[in-house]
Amino acid sequence: MNYLKDNYKYMHGFGNEFESEALEGALPIGRNTPRFAPYGLHIEQLNGTSFTVPRSAGNRRTWFYRIRPSVMHLPFEKYVSKNSSGGPNRLVTNFNDPNQLEVVPNQLRWSPFKIPKKSDGLEIDFVDGMSTICGAGDPALGAGIAIHIY
Numbered sequence: 001m002n003y004l005k006d007n008y009k010y011m012h013g014f015g016n017e018f019e020s021e022a023l024e025g026a027l028p029i030g031r032n033t034p035r036f037a038p039y040g041l042h043i044e045q046l047n048g049t050s051f052t053v054p055r056s057a058g059n060r061r062t063w064f065y066r067i068r069p070s071v072m073h074l075p076f077e078k079y080v081s082k083n084s085s086g087g088p089n090r091l092v093t094n095f096n097d098p099n100q101l102e103v104v105p106n107q108l109r110w111s112p113f114k115i116p117k118k119s120d121g122l123e124i125d126f127v128d129g130m131s132t133i134c135g136a137g138d139p140a141l142g143a144g145i146a147i148h149i150y
Contacts, residue, residue: 021065023039025038025039026038026039026041026065027065028065032045032063035111035112037065038065041065041066041067042065042066042067042068042069043063043064043065044063044064044066044069044070045061045062045063045064046061046062046064047059047060047061048060048061048062049061069107071107075106076104076105076106113131113149126150129150130148130149130150131148131149131150132146132147132148133147133148133149134146134147135147
């Protein structure tokens with residue numbers, strides 16, 4: 001039997017996830033958020049499902065791979081209080097130790113950590129090779145969490 005060759009691609013089914021791309025190879029294969037997207041695109045997700053909805057209700061989300069991010073601004077700078085008392089800033093963001101950490105509201109995405117080479121002359125063991133990604137709380141209070149990478 002002879003069939004006509006169809007040059008179109010179809011999206012079949014109800015409730016499935018679909019994809020389309022303006023340039024061939026613009027979408028990452030096998031993952032949503034690769035460390036570096038093809039063509040240098042910015043990766044964003046629009047989520048339309050509340051975190052309180054059961055998984056069985058289905059997640060409604062869309063991944064965008066954009067030339068420019070949807071929000072563009074200069075990096076934020078630390079605000080220095082100009083209160084009349086001349087004392088420290090009256091607004092506190094970290095209640096465990098406000099002098100230890102500084103909150104950065106900028107959009108963050110990091111590159112891989114630098115791995116020392118033997119030619120650098122450094123011998124790094126497990127403990128010295130750990131880096132903190134994020135955390136909350138205070139070990140002295142016995143409450144909180146810290147996330148590290150090796």
